Amino acid sequence: MSDPIDSSATLGIVGAGTMGTGIAQIAAANGHQVHLYDAYPEQLATSEAGLRQILAKQVEKGRMTQQQMDTLLGRINWTDHTLSFSKCSLVIEAIVENLDIKKDQFARLEAIVPKDCILATNTSSLSIASISSALKRPDRFLGIHFFNPAPLMKLVEIIPGIATSAETVQKARTQIDAWGKVTVLAKDTPGFIVNRVARPFYGEALRIYEEGIADAPTIDWAMKTIGGFRMGPFELMDLIGHDVNYAVTETVFRNFYYDPRFRPSFTQKRLVEAGWLGRKSGRGFYDYPTENPPEPLTDEGLGREIFERILAMLINEAFDAVFMNIASRKEVDLAMLFGVNYPKGLIDWAEEWGFAQVLARLEHLNALYGEDRYRVNPLLRRVVHNGDSV
Numbered sequence: 001m002s003d004p005i006d007s008s009a010t011l012g013i014v015g016a017g018t019m020g021t022g023i024a025q026i027a028a029a030n031g032h033q034v035h036l037y038d039a040y041p042e043q044l045a046t047s048e049a050g051l052r053q054i055l056a057k058q059v060e061k062g063r064m065t066q067q068q069m070d071t072l073l074g075r076i077n078w079t080d081h082t083l084s085f086s087k088c089s090l091v092i093e094a095i096v097e098n099l100d101i102k103k104d105q106f107a108r109l110e111a112i113v114p115k116d117c118i119l120a121t122n123t124s125s126l127s128i129a130s131i132s133s134a135l136k137r138p139d140r141f142l143g144i145h146f147f148n149p150a151p152l153m154k155l156v157e158i159i160p161g162i163a164t165s166a167e168t169v170q171k172a173r174t175q176i177d178a179w180g181k182v183t184v185l186a187k188d189t190p191g192f193i194v195n196r197v198a199r200p201f202y203g204e205a206l207r208i209y210e211e212g213i214a215d216a217p218t219i220d221w222a223m224k225t226i227g228g229f230r231m232g233p234f235e236l237m238d239l240i241g242h243d244v245n246y247a248v249t250e251t252v253f254r255n256f257y258y259d260p261r262f263r264p265s266f267t268q269k270r271l272v273e274a275g276w277l278g279r280k281s282g283r284g285f286y287d288y289p290t291e292n293p294p295e296p297l298t299d300e301g302l303g304r305e306i307f308e309r310i311l312a313m314l315i316n317e318a319f320d321a322v323f324m325n326i327a328s329r330k331e332v333d334l335a336m337l338f339g340v341n342y343p344k345g346l347i348d349w350a351e352e353w354g355f356a357q358v359l360a361r362l363e364h365l366n367a368l369y370g371e372d373r374y375r376v377n378p379l380l381r382r383v384v385h386n387g388d389s390v
Helices: 018-029 041-060 066-074 083-087 099-110 128-132 166-178 199-210 216-226 233-240 242-255 266-274 300-323 329-339 346-353 355-369 378-386
Strands: 010-014 033-037 076-079 088-093 118-121 141-146 155-160 182-185
Touching: 010 018, 010 083, 010 099, 018 033, 018 041, 018 066, 018 076, 018 141, 033 083, 041 066, 041 076, 066 076, 083 088, 088 099, 099 118, 099 128, 118 166, 128 141, 141 166, 155 166, 155 329, 166 182, 182 329, 199 216, 199 233, 199 242, 199 266, 199 300, 216 233, 216 300, 233 242, 242 266, 300 329, 300 346, 300 355, 300 378, 329 346, 346 355, 355 378
Parallel strands: 010 033, 010 088, 033 076, 088 118, 118 141, 155 182
Antiparallel strands: 141 155
8 A cells, every 4th residue: 555645745736616625625634735726816816715714614613723724724825827836746637627628737737747746637527538648648647536515525536547557546545545535446437436326316306207207396305205315306406506417417428328328308408508507596496595495295105106216226327337347336335425425325225125126126117118228237137136246
């Protein structure tokens, strides 16, 4: 096991948006000097003011002292140039999800950083191999995917590209572990673990809604009250923003060569087209702010049907991630527990429910609809019929 980067080492963060600022906060809290770069001075000012406000609230609540706040802020240098990156041991990029822009940024960075500096992208959906093609030394490049808000969310996906060296992977993972995060190793495939496995939470809920089986409040009620999820799918889509959620779904769908399992929803597309993006626009599936949200139909039988249908589809996707060697069973379950705060790891949940029960539910959906969307993963079949392990 390699040692983490020394806490006295200097780190670079590219992009002073919410995610970049959050990563800078984590690094500074762990003793690193941090250069937080953004090309737009107004974004740097927003980043610094926002972080000061967040930390001031922590001081107010007694979670940190004023001296600790000042020390943390003193470790971060908000800058509009990357010349200071010449002394960095690790640089993490957290800018717009655009392949060409990221490739251009890394080509520039490679000419500045030291030869032993690890370069990483925080992309949630783009190919690590594609971004690395802009580099002369792709062996020191990989994905380090934090979840928002980065200081609070425990999970970080570590994604090697096809050219990433084993040493780079081990060193990067050891470093992020040293920051108190839960790391999982994922293959460089669309959506990695979380954004791939979680698609049915939204997609199947939208399908149930479009079929007229239940409305949004009822589906949200079923997933929270019966399933134990912290938020229902429609509440969560409104919180994430339909522009963001739809774009991820569309990207995963396209990059999986239009596999019907990931087909986007026309309902969500129309919300995006209308500008009904959820909380940030004041309207999505719900109106915001609202003092009187619509009441769900609290029918126990209907609620359980909704919950089990969505859960079975999530489990099927988790099995597929293991079947296709995207990650191990343990890491898939960890990813869903700590990346999206599911009540249980999906494969552990399937074992508790009964693998045969999950299979029966999926086979019923497949027979009912006759769509490839509901095909059962071969690994689940083998576990049920042959007693194979997951």
